[in-house]
Amino acid sequence: MPSHLTVIRDLDDMYHQRARWKREGLVVALVPTMGNLHEGHFSLVKLARKKADRVVVSIFVNPLQFARGEDFEHYPRTLKQDIQALTLLGVDLVFAPEATQVYPEQIDMANEAARATTIVPPAFLTNMLCGANRLGHFTGVTTIVGKLFHLVAPDIAVFGQKDYQQVAIIRQMIYDLNWSIKLITAPTSRTEDGLALSSRNQYLTIEQRVIAPRIYRTLLTLAERLRDGDRQYEKLSRQMTTTFKTIGFDEVDYVEIRHPNTLMPSLETDRCWVLLVAVRLGKTRLIDNIVVEAAFLS
Numbered sequence: 385m386p387s388h389l390t391v392i393r394d395l396d397d398m399y400h401q402r403a404r405w406k407r408e409g410l411v412v413a414l415v416p417t418m419g420n421l422h423e424g425h426f427s428l429v430k431l432a433r434k435k436a437d438r439v440v441v442s443i444f445v446n447p448l449q450f451a452r453g454e455d456f457e458h459y460p461r462t463l464k465q466d467i468q469a470l471t472l473l474g475v476d477l478v479f480a481p482e483a484t485q486v487y488p489e490q491i492d493m494a495n496e497a498a499r500a501t502t503i504v505p506p507a508f509l510t511n512m513l514c515g516a517n518r519l520g521h522f523t524g525v526t527t528i529v530g531k532l533f534h535l536v537a538p539d540i541a542v543f544g545q546k547d548y549q550q551v552a553i554i555r556q557m558i559y560d561l562n563w564s565i566k567l568i569t570a571p572t573s574r575t576e577d578g579l580a581l582s583s584r585n586q587y588l589t590i591e592q593r594v595i596a597p598r599i600y601r602t603l604l605t606l607a608e609r610l611r612d613g614d615r616q617y618e619k620l621s622r623q624m625t626t627t628f629k630t631i632g633f634d635e636v637d638y639v640e641i642r643h644p645n646t647l648m649p650s651l652e653t654d655r656c657w658v659l660l661v662a663v664r665l666g667k668t669r670l671i672d673n674i675v676v677e678a679a680f681l682s
């Protein structure tokens with residue numbers, strides 16, 4: 385097994401490493417993460433490994449993307465185990481920068497007097513779905529991802545489909561800010577019973593863990609209804625919301641049927657949809673989505 389993994393914490397060291405790779409003409413892929421890595425992250429890393437000469441995994445629990453009252457303090461930090469796992473996967477570099485270097489000025493998304501520059505994604509992509517429930521979240525995401533793109537200067541960046549809206553916003557940011565970075569989206573990894581892998585799954589109690597896989601099953605039921613020709617999107621969303629509540633979810637932030645490219649509400653003539661869900665079990669918020677195509681009629 386390769387054991388050449390380097391860990392960089394200092395921003396200057398990252399610049400120098402990237403410059404060396406650039407001089408050698410190597411293709412670099414970045415997999416941004418907040419650590420506490422699981423099979424879902426590993427699938428992103430394996431994809432990156434296939435596409436690039438050098439793979440960088442960034443590990444940084446980004447305070448800026450947690451709203452007040454969210455789980456920033458408790459978010460699991462497992463750097464040592466993460467590095468061990470990434471060594472076995474043949475990752476070249478773990479970039480785990482110090483928060484004081486990434487954010488030398490205090491930035492608080494809830495405080496408008498914050499004295500630092502942020503990257504604010506366009507409202508048409510952020511004022512809905514997760515953005516509507518997590519104010520400032522996507523500005524936190526684009527700001528850190530922008531910083532990582534700047535620091536690592538990757539040719540390729542790999543993100544997971546599970547965070548569908550995040551991927552759409554980062555794609556828009558890459559386009560709007562003229563980055564020449566190829567964005568690759570990796571399919572969602574699931575447990576055998578269908579639950580989308582997430583670091584937050586470990587917050588679930590045994591009872592909640594039994595309920596959680598019903599998210600995916602309910603999405604599949606909704607997909608069937610669309611394939612059967614049902615186009616009453618609002619009614620379908622309402623029905624699925626009721627289903628989630630009946631099954632035992634404590635809150636349903638949204639069940640939405642959207643256009644997979646624009647994330648706009650679907651039209652009756654659409655033949656492809658992304659079905660997006662955010663629900664809560666106790667304090668744990670879980671998201672999932674699937675992309676569905678209409679059955680081919682011959």
Ligand code: PAF
Nearest residue numbers: 416417418446525528547
């Ligand atoms: O998807 C995540 O884990 C985070 O939002 C990301 C992209 C690493 C930015 O902190």
